[in-house]
Amino acid sequence: MKRGDLLSLGDLTPDRVHHLLSCALELKANRRRLSYLAGKTLALVFQKPSLRTRVSFDVAMEELGGHAIYLGPDEVGLGKREPIPDVARVLSQYVDGVAARVFRHGDIQEMARTAAVPVINALSDFCHPCQGLADLLTLREHFGQLDGIRLGYIGDGNNVAHALVFAAGKVGLHLTVASPHGYQCDAAVVEQARREAASTGGQIVLTSDPTEAARDADALYTDVWTSMGQEHETARRRSDFVSYRIDQRLLDLARPEAIVLHDLPAHRGEEITDDVIEGPQSVVFQQAGNRLHAQKAVLLWLMAEADEHVV
Ligand code: CP
Numbered sequence: 001m002k003r004g005d006l007l008s009l010g011d012l013t014p015d016r017v018h019h020l021l022s023c024a025l026e027l028k029a030n031r032r033r034l035s036y037l038a039g040k041t042l043a044l045v046f047q048k049p050s051l052r053t054r055v056s057f058d059v060a061m062e063e064l065g066g067h068a069i070y071l072g073p074d075e076v077g078l079g080k081r082e083p084i085p086d087v088a089r090v091l092s093q094y095v096d097g098v099a100a101r102v103f104r105h106g107d108i109q110e111m112a113r114t115a116a117v118p119v120i121n122a123l124s125d126f127c128h129p130c131q132g133l134a135d136l137l138t139l140r141e142h143f144g145q146l147d148g149i150r151l152g153y154i155g156d157g158n159n160v161a162h163a164l165v166f167a168a169g170k171v172g173l174h175l176t177v178a179s180p181h182g183y184q185c186d187a188a189v190v191e192q193a194r195r196e197a198a199s200t201g202g203q204i205v206l207t208s209d210p211t212e213a214a215r216d217a218d219a220l221y222t223d224v225w226t227s228m229g230q231e232h233e234t235a236r237r238r239s240d241f242v243s244y245r246i247d248q249r250l251l252d253l254a255r256p257e258a259i260v261l262h263d264l265p266a267h268r269g270e271e272i273t274d275d276v277i278e279g280p281q282s283v284v285f286q287q288a289g290n291r292l293h294a295q296k297a298v299l300l301w302l303m304a305e306a307d308e309h310v311v
């Protein structure tokens, strides 16, 4: 029996999130080669490009004693050359875990249902849970705690935003998401997160006013206006999102010590200005670095032997 999958941050208990973050902090503080995953292999099945996710999973496996095999879009032909359940059952004979980057979230759910090994969502159109964990790790490093931290997300109610909304419910963030009409987060995601927030002290506010998300925030966050797979909407999105850019004027509404996050890659001059992303309040490269440590914690949780796993 596999220990579990990581398909959405919404599926984790608040305790699991806190354990993963503590483990990630420990792994980061004592970064060295470990052998918890000796002899284990992770398949990286990617339908879309990636820098951070691909490299950080590969290095994470190496540093935990195992290794990764990358399978790009042209190699597997997920759902095209071969049905997803067949890919999942074949890979389960060879590897100990699968991290998949897909277009449709339903595809990764199908993969998890039919694989005998843990499946990790390396980004789907619905959620980017590994990013969300690295974002929480970055906030926790900066503020020493998560509950009550005021996070303003300005932009598309997309996979990255959904991970943050779920995260807010799990750990008690006060999250305000500012998106144009028609681009707001999925109502069911917000509803689930608000139910959890009732016991964790979190708050999730949706608005169409970017200044409402920025005002007095401890941290501001944005993501690209056009996600992978939406390129045909680029022109319309450039016009619809034009006032949803983190620039110095918006940042000045936040607390003076506020930090700025972005999951990267960034489109400078669109969702964020060059001076802000390169400025002293930006922590985007620390945030990108944290992908490694957060994902190591996930790999140990899902793939280390039960008597050895530290999460
Ligand atoms: N943030 C993120 O997931 O980056 P990549 O698309 O490069 O993996």
Ligand code: NVA
Pocket: 123, 158, 159, 160, 223, 224, 226, 227, 228, 263, 264, 265
């Ligand atoms: N929302 C973006 C995130 C990229 C890491 C996308 O899906 O393309």
